[in-house]
Amino acid sequence: MTGEQIIFLIVALFTLGSALMVVTTRNLIHAALWLVATLFGVAVIYALLNAGFMAVVQVVVYIGAIAILFIFAVMLTRKDLRDNTPQTNKNWWAGALVAALTFVGLVFTLQSWSGFSKTASAVPLGFDAISQLGEQLTSPTAYVLPFEVASVLLLAALVGAVYVAFNKK
Amino acid sequence: MNEWLYVALFIVVGMIIPIGAIAAGFIFGPKKPNPIKQSTYECGIEPVGEAWIQFKAQYYIFALVFLVFDVEAVFLFPWAVKIGQLGLYAVIEGIVFVGILVVGLVYTWRKGMLEWV
Amino acid sequence: MIPLSWYLILAAALFGIGLFGVLVRRNAVAILLGVELMLNAVNINLVAFWRYGDMATMAGQVFAIIVFAVAAAEVSVGLALVISVYRRRNTVIADELDMLKW
């Protein structure tokens, strides 16, 4: 086993462990903080995949903005933080079964695919992902339409959220 | 070798040193807790009620606008890296992109959501 | 070297955990936390396919960035809905939001 594989396994276990804490913790602020840990683990996974830009963006967007939005929303919507009512449905076992079946089904389907245990080719020398990304995001023959549509989507989200949450009547 | 390994080393050492400093304080400092000392400080007055007070919706709006512009920056940084080698069309695309989002800022502003109330 | 399968299994497991959270949690904010986990699982897949496929096309990373934008939109509108519901009904428990039910 190489060093890279050991690092991957540690990070993957950390990520999955904190993800489990996210869905099981009673205190919602703790759940949000565990989400931060999970997302940080995912950022490390991106770094292992040689996608440095994605790793930094993951930290900037998820930890810097989305996690904070979650914490603010929790603060805005709780009556009592120490509520002792059950945090899960009555039929939580059915949910667990569906989730487990989804996981098994996904792995089973993927396993029959020929490229399942592919190994990565080396990164080409002088390959600059960010520069490539900039070119493709603005090139009319590539992804300029998603680029502009993303802007419209964000506008719709901002206007919609402001309207829905704080429309003073 | 992956350059992120160095960043990981920085994170590790950056945690070790504050932990060491705090541990030093823990070792050398006196430890005589009592209920009065451990009560929270509220300007010398006895703490009243719950600390988890209800808070203002304005914070959520600020975080919301920030989130939107944060994601916008994610799209714009690759654009900014490449813009020096691309033609005028790329600049116009950037102007359209930012322009659409500024509409959102203006909407929030006109709704009076950017005021600190 | 790490084979592609490891990343795919990790993503599938993360997706499963997220799905569990969405199905099981009663609090609407917690359900949105589960959705975040699922979106991240998708992103791991996209970036892994970019790394193990043709790196020069960048399609995987572009899609992943679009997913970031979608996640941001989903969270902002979703949480705004939760806050709005909380103001009207004074609860964020998804089971109790049964206004449409007879």
Add this chain to the structure above:
Amino acid sequence: MNFWNDPLKVAAGWLEGIFTGWGMDAVLAHVLVVFLGVFLLITILMVLDIFLVWIERKVVARFQDRIGPNRVGPYGLIQPFADIIKLIIKEDTTPDGADKVVYNLAPILSMMSVLILWAIVPLAPVMLGVDLNVGVLFLIAAGAIGTLSIIMAGWSSNNKFAMIGGFRQVAVMVAFEIPMLTMLMIPTIFAGSMNMNDIIESQNVWYFIISPLGALIFLIAAIAELGRAPFDLAEGESELVAGFNIEYSGMKFGMFYAGELLHAFTFGGFWAILFFGGYRFFGLEQVSPFLAILILVIKAMLGYWVIMWVKYTMMRIRIDQMLGFNWKFLTPLSFALLLVTALMNTLLRGADGWLYILGMFLANVVTAWVALEIARSVSKKERERVEGVKQVAEVHHS
């Protein structure tokens, strides 16, 4: 290659030789050497941090026509060490009902978020730090962890004031992060790269000269990000009893305090790197890496001095004015400046060097002038409206 020209490589090669001589794996030896280097750098930073306390106190004393610390040691130089010893032997209290794990994690994360910023600082042409191609965004990512640590501290203290202070501080930090992000794109556009070293290498003319307005907005946003006066409303030492860190004592408080000072110095350094050419100074940096580090430290100190100058000479403003200033003036202005810069950069491409600099400079001046004119006319209208309301009220009164 000798020690004078490339000390890092010589020292690292020597140490690695020793480690492999002990029969250690080559990769492991390399990692260990890098670890020791990082440890050394961070230790130096912490010692510098202790002296920053002294520098800050001396400078504020001069601004206020005092002498400052002068009892302990020559010029009071030993004073900060006495402070450190005091902090260490203070009792470390935890308030009742605090969330222990989160409470203790917050100061560690706060300090860590500042220390990791130095991973991307190029100290000299041969000491580049970590050569990340996402350097500029790394700055924001580290800031995100700092923001999170403040929320954690404010929430876990089980104190109303800590909570209010923490959330106010976070609201301010996220608000001013938008102009900061936007202004970070300006050096990126000029250099065509997010790598800190590329940004320094491409600064044959300081970016401060090409984009003075950008440098100014970055400085304002950085000061707000640091939570220093005149933007310390969030903490409000006189109203909110110091805000998010009120319940912290001893070394944990020390971590927040030291983190804030080092953060200010670090941002002075980044201001120097992004807009004032970093370690470059008329070719002197090529003579020796030691000279390059000295140049960078002097520039960073000057940046830090400007931040202190602003802090100790400006009056404070109200928090609504401060956030209004950000949302209604700084954010639109920074977007306008970004687009103008991108447009001019494309239009002036291939132009003569002097013409390019002049064009960029004028574009900045015109943008600033237009923004100020708009702000002036708007505020004039606002003043008239307020006056009108007052007159109506007076008529009713009499």
